[in-house]
Amino acid sequence: MTSPKDNQTAKPVCFQDVILRLQSYWAAQGCAVLQPYDMEVGAGTFHPATTLRSLGARPWAAAYVQPSRRPTDGRYGENPNRLQHYYQYQVIIKPSPPNLQELYLGSLKAIGLDPMIHDVRFVEDDWESPTLGAWGLGWEVWCDGMEVSQFTYFQQVGGHDCRPVSGELTYGLERLAMYVLGVEHVMDMPFNHPDSPIPLRYGDIFRQAEREYSRWNFDQADTDTLLQHFKDAEAECDRILSAPETDAAGRAIPMAHPAYDQAIKASHLFNLLDARGVISVTERQAYIGRVRALAKRCADLFVTTSAATGEALPAFPAGA
Amino acid sequence: MPDLLIELFSEEIPARMQARAREDLRKLVTDGLVEAGLTYASAGSLSTPRRLVLTIEGLTAHSPTTREERKGPRTDAPDAALQGFLRSTGLTRDQLEARDDKKGQVWFAVIQKPGRPASEIVAEVLETTIRNFPWPKSMRWGAGALRWVRPLHSIICLLSDESGAAVVPLEIEGITAGNSTRGHRFMAPDAFAVSGFEDYAAKLRRAKVMLDPAEREAAIRQEAANLAFARGWEIMPDDGLLTEVAGLVEWPVPLMGAIEDRFLSLPPEVLQTSMKEHQKFFSARNPKTGRIEGFVTVANIETPDHGETILKGNQRVLAARLSDAAFFWENDLREARSGMADWAEGLAHVTFQSKLGSQADRIARIAALAREIAPLVGADADQAEDAARIAKLDLRSAMVGEFPELQGTMGRYYALEAGKTPEVADAARDHYSPLGPSDAVPSAPVSVAVALADKLDTLTGFWAIDEKPTGSKDPFALRRAALGVIRLVLGNGVRISLRQLAEVAASSLWHNVRFSSELAFLPAGKTAEAKNWLRVSSAHPDDPDDVSFNASIEDFYTALSADRVTDLMLVWFEDEEAEPKLGEERLLSGDKRLTSLSTDLLAFFHDRLKVFLKDQGIRHDIIDAVIAMPGNDDLVLLVNRATALNDVLKTEDGTNLLQGLKRAGNILAQAEEKDGVEYSFGADPKFAETDAERALFAALDKAEPAIREAVRLEDFQAATQGIATLRRPIDAFFDTVQINTDNQIVRRNRLNLLSRIREAGRLIADFGRIEG
Structure with missing residues (x-):
């Protein structure tokens, strides 16, 4: 097993090594290292630590792994590069620091990609999420011709201009790690150290689940139930957002986070319905528009709260 | 006279925006300086992915008092x-x-x-330029309010002359202009100061930055060619890719690799497209095998291992990409071998345009039209229809899904695999042509039939739903489609009536369910069915989700083809309050719309034709003069007429003749207006009083039948020569004869003689429309 000291010089030897190095690197840069959000999402951007926290004036710096689900990408665990469940590494810093590119390049070094022997390039790629009403400008970062990250300066989220602007970095962990480790098929990638008493490969952990979920996503998920869940989430989101600002005890408590959870839920349910092939091209736009409407209203509420403005949480009225 | 150096140093500028940004920077700054009273000897702009640079020489030090x-x-x-x-x-x-x-x-x-110092003016102009720079897309960053294409980090703004260099004082949103910059991101990241453009360019080169995009392009082209030559290969030229790649690197380092053997059986177009689109690789061809066997990637760095790691990484990514392509290719071939029925079925669910129906609807229309056109272009009707039916099936293939630009190219491969004839397969590839001005015009009859049908269907369809191009907006590329028709027709000498074909194409639109409630075209020769159809469509509101409606339409089609429509109508309308009157009205308006559609579309073709012929040196007024003639929807005829007329009007006889014809026309028009009659008949040589009159009679007697015969034979060269023989008699007539005399018989006779001249001219063109 490699000692922490070896970590600084030697290349990573397994998947979790790549993750751990990113965690310690961004922790050292002052990011709060968060844990994954406990809901099904399509990308790390959906984590409220990015979507909501990129709104408002309050400074922010966070890094985290986010398990991401894209039901349509399921390939029964057979495709070397495609998975319906995979990991993203997400870094979000507001305001975006002037040396964000250098910080990012430092993270590549930390996982064994030395820009002095590799060809690292910033290639134009603008990012847009119609579901979140969000867009930004930036690049996909290429390493020796392979896209290893997405680098975005958020301009708008939930229909709100981002002031200040957040810098967002997203690493596709499996693909990046496969490249660093020189693995051809994701399922062959060592997850823990190959010399561990019980060495585990990615496939040992995920192959069966990929198969099961591929079947469920494509053939089995009950579309009537999913549709009902979608409607329920939408209705609950609306209900939360329409609730009076104060509770029974007269305490002003806006509920942006619980409402946003419902928007996330609706978004994932839409993805599942899409994978089941029951959403036509024209309906697609309508569904995306419905989720966007929810996300926007959540954003509208969130920007009024202290998590966005940076002001102290208002005290409850005496006696409440 | 000072020189000015400006560098705007930022994070990576998108490659596609750099050329325009260089030009904008040069123009905005120099315009601003000139407007403020400064002059300069020369200005040039340069760029790399991280910097926009302007250098101005010989700037005046002050604006004048x-x-x-x-x-x-x-x-x-x-x-x-x-x-x-x-x-x-x-x-x-x-x-x-x-x-x-x-x-x-x-x-x-x-x-x-008093004049102002250059530095003051430069500072103002540069600040205005930066704040108003016309990036196609710009952004904010951090907590600032400034917009730039990507975060702007530093500015050099330096005026230098023999006595030294001075930084122009300028601060914009916390960035203070200075005299320092940085070199290559990895190979020379440290800051250094510069004293002027020459010093700047020289130091940058030492810091591994090649400032001039043209130099980077040349370096890539040269080195790639050298690498290829060493292996006996040649690089497939691609100027667009070259410019893009040169905009992605500050220090180009081309590296060459070979494509693994297992991928060499992929079609060359697939290899080239995949490598270009996904990885910005140049393709290298082996002239001995004719195959693409290698690639050149352009790195942005010199490494201790001479690019070995980089090349290995790129090879790996390429292998993954080509594995995908090979997977698509194998799957597509399997579908092709089985007859492509799944693809055809799939296209029924792909919307072409909401009012114009699915791709399958569109293909059915094109197939019917291609059948009509086939005999006119010497193609076999069955082959033309077959080709039209399979030409767009590759849109459902995995390969075209991945690389839309391979549409048609893949269609040909798959058609051959499906056992189609080479003519049909070629039509699948060529029916989109001609696309651009440099794209060749198909000449194989089957390809011509399908290419024409495809474009005519598109034009008619969008005309029918009133989505015509306006001003600069032409989202469906209808101008290109019309020009395509013109080039196909003229390039192949195709004799067709465009009006008639447009009406045939429009008539087939009525089959479209969603369309018919808005547009009721009367299909030629199917009046009874059409009437019934209109009644159905007005009785059933168009509701695609209504199952009973869709079922009834299915029944209707079946009945229509079996000629049982009327019976079916009776059943359908038994319990309904039918509104035959409404149907009648819509039938009439549909018929009118069909005529106005084809008239309007023909005018559009004529406009495009004018643009096309102008490039070939034929004046627009000459085209107007022949468009006014009958048969103007036969473009071959029209252009022959115009060309002959253009030729004769270049001669002295021609220009004089034109004057004579116009004079005759004007005198006649005046007299006709005054007298309230039309002089068109009855000129008699027995009332001729002068030799000139008699000579004109004789010349007309000789020329008229000759012109008539030449026009009948469509020999416009001969026809224009025939009319040119009238030049001298007409001149002599006008020189010696007074039209308006007191003798009314003689006057009328002369006017009727002029009318014969006018009529002779009208056999060829409407000379009244020609200028001069």
């Missing part, structure tokens, strides 16, 4: 007038001069505006 004299009120004018003058000039009374004028003493103001 200006002196303006203004005349004010008389010295004895009321004080209010003087005060107003002082306000408007900004001077005080003791600065005014009293001068003698015609009417006494008058105040004069002499306003001197």
Whole structure:
């Protein structure tokens, strides 16, 4: 097993090594290292630590792994590069620091990609999420011709201009790690150290689940139930957002986070319905528009709260 | 005379935006300087992914002092007038001069505006330029408010002359202009100061930055060619890719690799497209095998291992990409071998345009039209229809899904695999042509039939739903489609009536369910069915989700083809209150719309044709003169006429003849207006009084049948020569004969003679429309 000291010089030897190095690197840069959000999402951007926290004036710096689900990408665990469940590494810093590119390049070094022997390039790629009403400008970062990250300066989220602007970095962990480790098929990638008493490969952990979920996503998920869940989430989101600002005890408590959870839920349910092939091209736009409407209203509420403005949480009225 | 150096150093500027940004920077800054009174000897702009650079030589050090004299009120004018003058000039009374004028003493103001130093002007102009730079897309970053294409980090703004260099004082949103920059991101990241453009360019080169995009392009082209030559290969030229790649690197390092053997059986177009689109690789061809066997990637760095790691990484990514392509290719071939039925079925669910139905609907229309066109272009009707039916099936293939630009190219491969004839397969590839001005016009009859049908269907369809191009907006590329039709027709000498084909194409639109409720075209020769159809479609509102409606339409089609429509109608309308009157009205308006559609579309073709022929040196008024003739929807005929006319009007005989014809026309028009009659018949040589008159009669007697015959044979060269023989008799006639005499019989006879001239001209063109 490699000692922490070896970590600084030697290349990573397994998947979790790549993750751990990113965690310690961004922790050292002052990011709060968060844990994954406990809901099904399509990308790390959906984590409220990015979507909501990129709104408002309050400074922010966070890094985290986010398990991401894209039901349509399921390939029964057979495709070397495609998975319906995979990991993203997400870094979000507001305001975006002037040396964000250098910080990012430092993270590549930390996982064994030395820009002095590799060809690292910033290639134009603008990012847009119609579901979140969000867009930004930036690049996909290429390493020796392979896209290893997405680098975005958020301009708008939930229909709100981002002031200040957040810098967002997203690493596709499996693909990046496969490249660093020189693995051809994701399922062959060592997850823990190959010399561990019980060495585990990615496939040992995920192959069966990929198969099961591929079947469920494509053939089995009950579309009537999913549709009902979608409607329920939408209705609950609306209900939360329409609730009076104060509770029974007269305490002003806006509920942006619980409402946003419902928007996330609706978004994932839409993805599942899409994978089941029951959403036509024209309906697609309508569904995306419905989720966007929810996300926007959540954003509208969130920007009024202290998590966005940076002001102290208002005290409850005496006696409440 | 100082020189100016500006560098705007930022994070990576998108490659596609750099050329325009260079030009904008040069123009905005130099325009601003000139407007502020400075002049310069030369200006040039350069760029790398991280910097936009402007260098100006021989800038004037100051703007000139200006002196303006203004005349004010008389010295004895009321004080209010003087005060107003002082306000408007900004001077005080003791600065005014009293001068003698015609009417006494008058105040004069002499306003001197001192010149301003260049640095002050440069600072203002550069700040305005940065704040208003026309990026296609710009952004904010951090907590700032400045917009730039990506975060802007530093600015060099330096004026230098023999005595040294000075930074122009300028601060914009926390960035202070200075004299320092950085080299290559990885190979020379440290900051360094520069004293002027030459010093800047030289130091940058040492810091591994090649500043001039043209130099980077040349370096890539040269080195790639060398690498290929060493292996006996050649690089497939691609200027667009070259420019893009040169905009992605500051220090180009081309590296060459070979494609693994297992991928060499992929079609060359697939290899080339995949490598270009996904990885920005140049393709290298082995002239001995004719295959693409290698690639060149352009790295941005020199590494201790001479690019070995980089090349290995790129090879790996390429292998993954080509594995995908091979997977698509194998799957697509399997579908092709099985007859492509799944693809055809799939296209029924792909919307072409909401009002114009699915791709399958569109293909059915094109197939029917291709059948009609086939005999006119010498193609076999069955082959043309077959080709039209399979030509777009590759849109459902995995390969075209991945690389849309391979549409048609893949269609040909798959058609061959499906056992289609080479003619049909070629039509799948070529029916989109001609696309651009440099794209060749198909000449194989089957390809021509399908290419024409495809474009005519598109044009008619969008005309029918009133989505015509307006101004600069042409989202469906209809101008290109029309030009394509023109080039196909003229290039192949195809004799067709465009109006008739447009009406055939439009008539087939009525089969479209969603369309028919808005547009009721009367299908030629199917009046009874059409009437019934209209009644159905007006009785059933168009509701695609209504199952019973869709079922009834299915029944209707079946009945229509089996000629049982009327019976079916009776059943359908038994319990309904039918509105035959409404149906009648819509039938009539549909018929009218069909005529106006084809008229309007033909006018669009004529407009495009004018643009096309103008490039070939035929004047627009000559085209107008022949468009006014019958048969103007046969473009071959029209162009032959125009060409012959253009040729004859270049000769002296031609221009004189034109004058004679126009004179005859004008005199006639005047007389006809005055007399309220049309002079068209009855000129008789027995009333001729002069030799010139008699000679003109004789010349007309000889020329008229010759012209008529030549026109009948469509030999417009001969026809124009025939009319040219009238030049001298007409000239002599006008020189010696007075039309308006007191003898009304003689006058009428002469007018009727002029009418014969007019008629002879009208056999060829409407000469009245020709200028000169």
